[in-house]
Amino acid sequence: MSTGAEHVTESDYAPAPGFFDELFEAPGRPRAPASGLVGSLTRLGRDRLRSAGERRDAIFVQQGITFDASTPEGPTRDRPFPLDLVPRILPADEWRTIKRGLAQRVRALNYFVEDVYHGQEIVREGIVPWQLVLTRSNFERAAHGIRPPGGVWCHVSGCDLVRDADGRWKVLEDNVRTPSGISYVLENRIAMSRLLPELFAGYNVRPVSNYPALLLNALQAAAPAGGENPVVVVWTPGAANSAYFEHAFLARQMGVELVEASDLVVRDGLCYMRTTRGLAQVDSIYRRIDDAFMDPLEFRPDSLLGVPGLMGVYRAGNVAIANAVGTGVADDKAIYHYVPEMIRFYIGEQPILDNLPTWLLADPEQRAYALEHMHELVVKPTGESGGKGVFIGPHATEEQLDDQRTLVEQAPERWIAQQTVALSTVPTALPDGSLAPRHVDLRPFAIYGDEIKIIPGGLTRVALREGSMIVNSSQGGGSKDTWVLADGQGDAALADGGGLAPPALPGMRQAGWRGQEQQQQQQQQQGRG
Amino acid sequence: MLARIAHDLYWLGRHLVRAEHTARMLDGLFHADLQGRPDDPASVTLSWESLLVIMGAGEVDGPARRDDVVRLLTTDVDNPVSIVSCVNAAREGARTLRDTISAEMWESVNTFELQLAHRDLHAGLRAGPYSIYSFVKERSALFWGLTGRTMQKDDARAFLQAGGRLEAADMVLRMLRVALPPNPSPDGQETPETPRRDGNALALLRAVGGFQAFMRSAAAPPNAAPVARFMLYEREFPDSVAASVMSLDDALERVEAEAQDSPPVLRVRRMLADLDFRARVAPEPESVIPALRPIQQELERLDRDIHDRYFHPSAVVAQTVTE
Numbered sequence: 010m011s012t013g014a015e016h017v018t019e020s021d022y023a024p025a026p027g028f029f030d031e032l033f034e035a036p037g038r039p040r041a042p043a044s045g046l047v048g049s050l051t052r053l054g055r056d057r058l059r060s061a062g063e064r065r066d067a068i069f070v071q072q073g074i075t076f077d078a079s080t081p082e083g084p085t086r087d088r089p090f091p092l093d094l095v096p097r098i099l100p101a102d103e104w105r106t107i108k109r110g111l112a113q114r115v116r117a118l119n120y121f122v123e124d125v126y127h128g129q130e131i132v133r134e135g136i137v138p139w140q141l142v143l144t145r146s147n148f149e150r151a152a153h154g155i156r157p158p159g160g161v162w163c164h165v166s167g168c169d170l171v172r173d174a175d176g177r178w179k180v181l182e183d184n185v186r187t188p189s190g191i192s193y194v195l196e197n198r199i200a201m202s203r204l205l206p207e208l209f210a211g212y213n214v215r216p217v218s219n220y221p222a223l224l225l226n227a228l229q230a231a232a233p234a235g236g237e238n239p240v241v242v243v244w245t246p247g248a249a250n251s252a253y254f255e256h257a258f259l260a261r262q263m264g265v266e267l268v269e270a271s272d273l274v275v276r277d278g279l280c281y282m283r284t285t286r287g288l289a290q291v292d293s294i295y296r297r298i299d300d301a302f303m304d305p306l307e308f309r310p311d312s313l314l315g316v317p318g319l320m321g322v323y324r325a326g327n328v329a330i331a332n333a334v335g336t337g338v339a340d341d342k343a344i345y346h347y348v349p350e351m352i353r354f355y356i357g358e359q360p361i362l363d364n365l366p367t368w369l370l371a372d373p374e375q376r377a378y379a380l381e382h383m384h385e386l387v388v389k390p391t392g393e394s395g396g397k398g399v400f401i402g403p404h405a406t407e408e409q410l411d412d413q414r415t416l417v418e419q420a421p422e423r424w425i426a427q428q429t430v431a432l433s434t435v436p437t438a439l440p441d442g443s444l445a446p447r448h449v450d451l452r453p454f455a456i457y458g459d460e461i462k463i464i465p466g467g468l469t470r471v472a473l474r475e476g477s478m479i480v481n482s483s484q485g486g487g488s489k490d491t492w493v494l495a496d497g498q499g500d501a502a503l504a505d506g507g508g509l510a511p512p513a514l515p516g517m518r519q520a521g522w523r524g525q526e527q528q529q530q531q532q533q534q535q536g537r538g
Numbered sequence: 539m540l541a542r543i544a545h546d547l548y549w550l551g552r553h554l555v556r557a558e559h560t561a562r563m564l565d566g567l568f569h570a571d572l573q574g575r576p577d578d579p580a581s582v583t584l585s586w587e588s589l590l591v592i593m594g595a596g597e598v599d600g601p602a603r604r605d606d607v608v609r610l611l612t613t614d615v616d617n618p619v620s621i622v623s624c625v626n627a628a629r630e631g632a633r634t635l636r637d638t639i640s641a642e643m644w645e646s647v648n649t650f651e652l653q654l655a656h657r658d659l660h661a662g663l664r665a666g667p668y669s670i671y672s673f674v675k676e677r678s679a680l681f682w683g684l685t686g687r688t689m690q691k692d693d694a695r696a697f698l699q700a701g702g703r704l705e706a707a708d709m710v711l712r713m714l715r716v717a718l719p720p721n722p723s724p725d726g727q728e729t730p731e732t733p734r735r736d737g738n739a740l741a742l743l744r745a746v747g748g749f750q751a752f753m754r755s756a757a758a759p760p761n762a763a764p765v766a767r768f769m770l771y772e773r774e775f776p777d778s779v780a781a782s783v784m785s786l787d788d789a790l791e792r793v794e795a796e797a798q799d800s801p802p803v804l805r806v807r808r809m810l811a812d813l814d815f816r817a818r819v820a821p822e823p824e825s826v827i828p829a830l831r832p833i834q835q836e837l838e839r840l841d842r843d844i845h846d847r848y849f850h851p852s853a854v855v856a857q858t859v860t861e
Binding site: 071073248257258261267268269272283286 | 539540541542543544633634636637638641644645648649652693697793795848849
């Protein structure tokens with residue numbers, strides 16, 4: 010161990026000026042909920058943090074928790090998923106606000122999807138323009154008039170949240186198609202508790218491990234009525250998909266089959282999977298594939314990943330598909346702009362979580378403003394996800410700005426502009442074990458079964474490059490274990506085990522044998538005598 | 539269970555067993571080859587060309603050099619039956635099976651491939667391939683040990699087992715054909731008991747790790763014919779053809795809903811009866827070696843039956859809706 014390694018973390022760490030740091034309020038002054046964690050990190054020291062990082066990489070490679078990324082040096086394969094060793098802390102009261110805000114938002118989005126494909130009341134009220142809805146790339150005519158069981162469309166959703174320079178939570182975007190990342194939430198927690206169990210000391214962190222059970226319940230609840238034990242499957246585009254690890258993970262955790270298109274077949278208005286004993290009926294499909302690829306008869310005829318005839322089975326109510334077909338209309342980035350008004354319209358409440366200021370570029374006035382201020386805005390294509398096609402004004406050259414202006418003017422309805430956010434920072438371990446501020450976002454996950462449940466925490470993504478705000482794992486981002494602290498943190502009653510502890514393990518009961526032993530000794534002594 | 543998954547499990551078993559047996563064969567024969575002297579009746583004489591043909595690795599121009607053959611069957615990534623190719627294929631297959639096999643099994647396959655890839659295999663081969671072959675044997679033993687310890691005894695395991703045992707039977711037959719080639723005498727009759735093949739038989743027995751088992755159970759010296767009988771018919775030796783076919787029968791019985799109408803089950807039972815019959819009615823040693831070919835052909839048909847029945851999508855709606 011090198012000298013001076015013991016005291017690096019606390020004294021060396023300086024939050025980046027101008028940003029909200031979630032663990033430190035000032036250099037050397039941890040926020041109250043983080044003081045225990047900072048103390049543990051200080052005691053650990055730089056060397057042990059570094060060696061824990063090396064162990065982490067070895068374990069992830071061994072377990073195959075890896076991904077393929079594009080780096081400046083070219084594409085790399087089988088890189089260990091970069092889990093940062095410093096967890097992020099969300100105190101109970103802060104989490105309560107996020108949770109309520111998310112549930113409210115998911116409920117409104119669900120109402121919206123239902124409304125779009127039925128009465129279109131929100132359009133008739135003049136709140137959302139019909140023209141805008143119709144032109145969304147993920148609006149599906151095929152979903153018109155379908156009523157999924159229980160009225161649930163968005164069974165699984167994840168909203169991306171960020172904190173601005175004042176620490177206020179803002180919604181960056183909604184993901185109600187196939188949000189990914191939950192497997193890393195679960196794996197991160199397991200990895201952290203193995204690598205650095207001492208960090209958990211003194212904290213009561215709410216568990217995340219019940220996610221698969223909640224998801225399975227929601228998928229079973231969505232199955233067409235009548236079945237005793239509904240058969241649920243996870244549908245993956247295949248092993249080449251970047252999120253395949255997660256698909257397999259969820260299938261394994263739920264104990265259901267992971268199917269590909271070639272495993273599914275439609276016969277006589279029902280959906281079956283091909284098994285070694287013939288065809289077996291499928292009731293509920295958790296699909297991790299886009300609408301457009303699901304059924305070549307209904308959507309893209311060139312899709313090799315689809316199941317011909319599946320939409321017919323779905324429309325007849327003989328199979329459940331989660332998320333429902335057509336939900337993509339609600340996670341369009343132009344629709345995002347209207348979510349606060351949806352909440353007021355459908356639920357009659359004020360939004361708990363705010364949107365970021367957004368400009369719809371289809372609107373001439375807003376477009377004019379955005380084109381002029383493009384160097385300070387983020388411009389996003391409306392129908393994409395995963396950071397595809399996002400243009401960051403402050404980082405662009407004059408030439409790039411002009412190119413982007415041209416793109417916007419060619420098809421303004423396909424773009425929105427958003428204010429740049431000064432993302433909050435959390436201390437993050439560098440390869441040498443020292444800490445430095447890095448920018449983070451948060452994607453909590455909601456499951457809509459009988460009711461809306463939010464998994465405590467979610468996926469914290471962190472930009473590992475200094476100053477970078479790009480958190481996508483495909484572009485050099487990592488993740489952090491996210492701790493939601495339980496209510497009554499530090500309460501003695503919780504630490505006690507609540508009287509549920511089993512009796513102490515018995516020791517070996519030797520009394521009976523001792524007698525024999527003594528007898529034997531006596532016999533031996535007598536023999537000698 | 540899903541037909542695709544069953545197929546991948548079956549081939550995971552086949553690839554791992556193929557890698558292991560290739561390692562065993564090369565290890566055994568390589569070391570025997572080093573020790574042999576042409577004038578010693580117990581020495582080993584091998585045709586490396588015929589080894590390539592029997593392993594289905596194609597032919598080489600002119601006489602094959604030992605080192606070329608060893609490299610072709612060990613490290614050549616362009617040769618689909620080389621050890622490295624088999625292990626790569628096993629790992630790629632296991633990727634899609636991660637929700638089916640246990641996490642520890644997956645990790646053992648994953649690290650198998652990674653460690654093999656990180657070794658300097660060519661330097662290893664030059665230095666003597668023993669360390670590579672023993673590594674392959676150890677990792678295989680780890681995988682199958684973990685299978686026994688951590689995998690539910692369900693249809694999935696049965697398909698893994700079926701693939702593994704079918705491959706083992708097939709590989710042992712190939713090894714016998716390499717070590718004990720039919721050797722027609724000038725009058726056209728087979729003369730199996732030529733002394734020069736006894737050395738080969740002993741090397742083979744050591745390669746499959748069966749020397750002690752043979753010495754304890756067979757009342758015969760480890761010469762060609764008794765060793766061949768042992769490797770074919772000895773049901774109590776786990777790597778014999780008969781034991782593998784029995785194990786296949788167990789596996790198919792497990793996955794089969796209607797055994798009496800099932801072509802693979804019927805065929806595997808015919809094979810069992812046939813092996814039993816051959817072992818009983820033909821005690822004379824000469825009969826062993828000509829039997830190798832028909833048994834291997836029957837295994838090939840069994841493999842086709844298994845593919846047709848379980849892995850090809852059938853139009854019939856299953857009686858059992860849930861697994």
